[in-house]
Amino acid sequence: MTTFAPPAPSRLSRWQPGKRLSRWFLTRLQQRRGVTHLPRQLAYRDIYILPTPFGYAFAVLLIFTALGGLNFNNNLALLLVFTVGTLAQMTTFLAYRNLTGLTVTTLFAEPVFAGQTARFQLRLHNEEARYRYSVQSAKANHSDGDCKDIPPDDSACLKLPQSASERGWLSAPALRIETRYPLGLFRAWTWLFPSARCLVYARPTANPPPLPLMGHGASGPSRRGEGDQLHGLRTYQAGDPLKRIAWRSSARHDALLTREMEAPQERACVLDFDQLTGMELEQRLSLLTAWVLLADQQQLSYSLHLPTLQIGPASDTPHRLACLKALALYDA
Numbered sequence: 001m002t003t004f005a006p007p008a009p010s011r012l013s014r015w016q017p018g019k020r021l022s023r024w025f026l027t028r029l030q031q032r033r034g035v036t037h038l039p040r041q042l043a044y045r046d047i048y049i050l051p052t053p054f055g056y057a058f059a060v061l062l063i064f065t066a067l068g069g070l071n072f073n074n075n076l077a078l079l080l081v082f083t084v085g086t087l088a089q090m091t092t093f094l095a096y097r098n099l100t101g102l103t104v105t106t107l108f109a110e111p112v113f114a115g116q117t118a119r120f121q122l123r124l125h126n127e128e129a130r131y132r133y134s135v136q137s138a139k140a141n142h143s144d145g146d147c148k149d150i151p152p153d154d155s156a157c158l159k160l161p162q163s164a165s166e167r168g169w170l171s172a173p174a175l176r177i178e179t180r181y182p183l184g185l186f187r188a189w190t191w192l193f194p195s196a197r198c199l200v201y202a203r204p205t206a207n208p209p210p211l212p213l214m215g216h217g218a219s220g221p222s223r224r225g226e227g228d229q230l231h232g233l234r235t236y237q238a239g240d241p242l243k244r245i246a247w248r249s250s251a252r253h254d255a256l257l258t259r260e261m262e263a264p265q266e267r268a269c270v271l272d273f274d275q276l277t278g279m280e281l282e283q284r285l286s287l288l289t290a291w292v293l294l295a296d297q298q299q300l301s302y303s304l305h306l307p308t309l310q311i312g313p314a315s316d317t318p319h320r321l322a323c324l325k326a327l328a329l330y331d332a
Helices: 017-033 053-071 075-099 247-253 281-297 317-328
Strands: 048-051 103-108 117-126 132-139 146-150 154-163 168-171 175-179 186-192 197-201 213-216 223-225 229-235 257-263 267-272 301-306 309-314
Touching: 017 186, 048 053, 048 075, 053 075, 075 132, 075 175, 075 186, 117 132, 117 146, 117 175, 117 197, 132 154, 146 154, 197 317, 247 257, 267 281, 281 301, 281 317, 301 317, 309 317
Parallel strands: 267 301
Antiparallel strands: 048 186, 103 117, 117 154, 132 146, 132 175, 168 197, 175 186, 213 267, 223 257, 229 257, 301 309
């Protein structure tokens, strides 16, 4: 079971009992509820409601207005207080109704490289024939988050950024789904403790040395694409770079023609972990990650040799993803 790990308290947070109480509450709540398995429909037991800071200020204003009405025996002021107070209290039902019945379907994130920001995407589905207004998602103990309206019988995707500083698996943080609809006087929210995670690749070296070209690729014709050798001419297609247009041939044939490049398959490289001597573990993984990206960009056939695993040779997208994942999860 994934455990919510609150951040280490700083000297400033020691004098903020509210944040410490919130962390303690989240830890106890997760121990009681456990991991949130998706999909999950929000029920009335999952939703909490409390006044917002604006709501507290509004309540204080009503109290002083009522005291003034009693002091000066002003019945209109008392009528105003009770009428507005009743309307404000009824917004708690609207805030609760804005969340209950929503279905949290999925939570996922595309792989990123170390040092980038992972973006978890929370998908909510509204099965009822009414709008859900101002539904916001945010990380625990954070006030900022993505906010959207969900149309009837439709879904919405809310994004939650999470910094990814180290390679490996990045677990999704504890999440909060809330709404302050309709007047912002009350806040209705629920907590989620998902088991989703994001794969963080090793940080690639900024300026890697040239690829170790050795070995031979698979036999057969050359691969057409972003290579450095001319394969032939073809009809221009929307999106082709202007530098690839063969202007002289186009003038002769009275039609735009584009040069199509190729990368010979006989060129190949072996990315060997053991050959990188005199480097730290993370430096080796960063360099191998940069070489994998460079070999894939050049459409070379390459293989990855780790002490416990050998992948390839190949040159397609699944091979690149398998190599990046192996480097991200490598444990010496």
